[in-house]
Amino acid sequence: NAGVMQNPRHLVRRRGQEARLRCSPVKGHSHVYWYRQLPEEGLKFMVYLQKENIIDESGMPKERFSAEFPKEGPSILRIQQVVRGDSAAYFCASSPGRRTGLTDTQYFGPGTRLTVL
Amino acid sequence: DQQVKQNSPSLSVQEGRISILNCDYTNSMFDYFLWYKKYPAEGPTFLISISSIKDKNEDGRFTVFLNKSAKHLSLHIVPSQPGDSAVYFCAAGGSNYKLTFGKGTLLTVNP
Numbered sequence: 001n002a003g004v005m006q007n008p009r010h011l012v013r014r015r016g017q018e019a020r021l022r023c024s025p026v027k028g029h030s031h032v033y034w035y036r037q038l039p040e041e042g043l044k045f046m047v048y049l050q051k052e053n054i055i056d057e058s059g060m061p062k063e064r065f066s067a068e069f070p071k072e073g074p075s076i077l078r079i080q081q082v083v084r085g086d087s088a089a090y091f092c093a094s095s096p097g098r099r100t101g102l103t104d105t106q107y108f109g110p111g112t113r114l115t116v117l
Numbered sequence: 118d119q120q121v122k123q124n125s126p127s128l129s130v131q132e133g134r135i136s137i138l139n140c141d142y143t144n145s146m147f148d149y150f151l152w153y154k155k156y157p158a159e160g161p162t163f164l165i166s167i168s169s170i171k172d173k174n175e176d177g178r179f180t181v182f183l184n185k186s187a188k189h190l191s192l193h194i195v196p197s198q199p200g201d202s203a204v205y206f207c208a209a210g211g212s213n214y215k216l217t218f219g220k221g222t223l224l225t226v227n228p
Contacts, residue, residue: 042218108160
C-alpha cells in the first residue's frame with residue numbers, strides 16, 4: 001500500500017466515547033483523504049486535507065466529526081460521542097497532489113476498523 | 118445517487134482464462150479512472166488508472182479500456198491467477214481530487 005500508515009488497526013469504543021484515528025501519509029505526499037466503508041458498500045469520501053488546511057469536507061457529517069492535518073505529525077480523524085452507526089472501516093489515502101498524465105493516484109492505508117458497542 | 122456503478126457483485130473465472138470486470142459512470146465531469154484491488158481486512162491496493170484522453174492503458178496482465186461515449190470502462194486480467202481473487206473497486210476522479218467508488222465486484226479465480 002505504498003507506505004500509508006494508519007493506527008490503530010482496530011478500535012473499540014462504547015457509545016458516547018471519542019474515537020481518534022491516525023494517518024501518516026506516504027513520505028512526500030501533501031494530500032490526505034479520509035474514506036469510510038460500511039459493510040457491503042464501496043468507499044465513501046469524507047474529507048480532503050492538505051497541510052494545515054481542510055480543502056473539502058463535503059462528505060463528512062457536520063456534527064461530531066472533525067479532521068486535521070497539522071504541520072507536524074499525522075492526520076487525525078476525530079469522532080466525538082460515537083454511536084453504533086459509526087461502526088465502519090475508515091481508510092486514509094494520500095497522493096502527491098500533482099497530476100501525472102492527468103491522473104492523481106491515491107494510495108491507501110490498511111484502515112482502522114471502528115466498533116462501537 | 119450512485120455515480121459509479123459496478124453491476125456485477127461477483128464473478129467466477131477459471132485459472133488461465135480472461136477476467137473482465139465492468140464499471141459504468143454517470144458524471145461526465147470525471148476525467149480519470151482507477152481500479153483498486155482489495156483483500157479482506159486490508160486497504161485497497163492501486164492496480165491501474167486511465168485518463169479520459171486515452172481509451173486503453175496496459176500494465177502487464179492488466180488492461181483498462183475506456184469508452185467515454187458509453188461512460189463505461191472495463192478491467193481485463195489475462196491470464197487470471199488464483200491470487201487475483203479479491204474485491205475489485207472501480208473509482209473515478211475529477212478536478213476536485215476526491216474519488217467516487219463503485220460497490221465492488223468479488224472476483225474468484227478457480228484453480
